Amino acid sequence: MSKTRLILQQYKKDVMNLVECAKEINSRNDQEKIFAECFYSLNKNEQFSPSRNSLTTSLLRRILNLYVLLFILAISIYILLNVHQPTSSLVLRNVQGFIYPGLKFLRILSVPIIKKLPLLTGLYDESCLIENPYFYVHEMECWPCYNVYSFIEITGTQNQSTYSSGIPHITKTSHKPVHFDDLKDIYDQNKYYFHKESGSIRSSSNSVTNLEELFSQNVEALSSSDIHVSWRINRMLPARIMRSVFPKPESLSERSGQSVERFIFIDGAKAHPYMLPGMECSYISVRQAIGQRTIVLKPSAECSKKCRTVSLVLNSSVILWYNWWYWRPVSLPIVNATDLAISYISSYC
Structure with missing residues (x-):
């Protein structure tokens, strides 16, 4: 017989003995009165003690x-x-x-x-902490992306007001290409300021989580990899430092105001496609500092039924101009590419 059963039997025996003793001491009416008082006390406690x-x-x-x-x-x-x-x-x-x-x-x-x-x-x-993913402009005029089949080069053109409205185009710059070693030299000379004000990056590789790890990498290893690094600069001092390697495009007038926010993308030859970010100003330039990338401009949701997707291979020292209201760009790798690609993105108002 189990120990539990023995305990239960002993408990039953003790209860029966208690009942017999109660019968000998008190009458049956007294027993009923005692039980009634006990049950009344229990009901009262339950009533005034909610669960x-x-x-x-x-x-x-x-x-x-x-x-x-x-x-x-x-x-x-x-x-x-x-x-x-x-x-x-x-x-x-x-x-x-x-x-x-x-x-x-x-x-x-x-x-x-x-x-x-x-x-x-x-x-x-930060000009915007949380971007509204459901933002949509009803009845937006999409004429800047009508009948756009290719990209027009307007380098040296006197009247550029038509293209400044949002028609995508390209210009060539006389500024020298920017190599990875050039960025490394700028970083070494201004390491304190970059770490203090623009030291955060995003990378597809776990081995590159900050600027120090990025610029300690071997260029050949980066070139043959699938790494994608996004370096965002949104403070005045680092932006001013980067002007020495990424000066203002010659095609812009003196009255054009450049936003502080800018991006430097470093892509290996096998880097996966990614969307270019939305910027503070709507008039955006993408300068290919070195290497090549394929840029695909997809119409925005407001203009998707009226405009078509266009693309081009962006070569070194070429600047792509577009308006963020009408286009959503995607950057893709070049087939059989072997070189590192560095892209510089800024916006103008």
């Missing part, structure tokens, strides 16, 4: 009701401010005096967080 599940459900219901109330209140205020002009004017007139003190107070509150997480200071230079 944890009921408490959680009640709390969730109250939070949900609060969210619904706040949502309705926010929608009502938004509609009131946009529909009722006197209310909107009254609110704006009285709120403007609190904007600067409120932002100052918010900054004071954020100081302890910045001290604990200093990497957050990099967000100050």
Whole structure:
């Protein structure tokens, strides 16, 4: 016989003995009264001690009701401010005096967080923290990509206003090609500034996670690999340093303003295709500093039914110009390529 069964039998025997003793000491009415009082006490405790599940459900219901109330209140205020002009004017007139003190107070509150997480200071230079993937322009005019079958070279053309509107074209530059060793020399001379203000890169290789590891690589090994490195520069000092190797294109007028944000892409001969990023300004240039890449311009979602896909092989010292509103570019490797490719992307307003 198992130990559990023996314990149960002993427990049953003890209970029967207890019942017999109760019968001898008290009458049956007294037993019923005692049991009734016990059951009443148990029912009372259950009634006034709700379970944890009921408490959680009640709390969730109250939070949900609060969210619904706040949502309705926010929608009502938004509609009131946009529909009722006197209310909107009254609110704006009285709120403007609190904007600067409120932002100052918010900054004071954020100081302890910045001290604990200093990497957050990099967000100050971001023009957009979260890009809207559902952004779409209804009824956008797509005439700059109508009837585009190839890329026109306009180097030296006097009147370039037509092409500045968004028609894709190419120009040749007299600036010398930029090799990997040139970038390495610039990095060695300004290592402190790059690590401080533009030291982050993205790479398809686990062995290259920062600039120091990138420029310690062998050029021949990089050239024959499938590595893709994206070096983003979005601060003024590193951008000014890079002007010595990537000066402003000759075809741009002096009035053209260049954004601070720019990208340097370093691709091995077998690097996989990737999309070129959206930039701060819509007028974008892609300069092939060295090597070759195939650039495919796909029409944007707004113009996909009216325009067609075009492509070209971008050679060294050639600049591709396009407008981000109408095109979504993809960079692909050249078949049977053996050289390293370096691309420089910037935008103009």
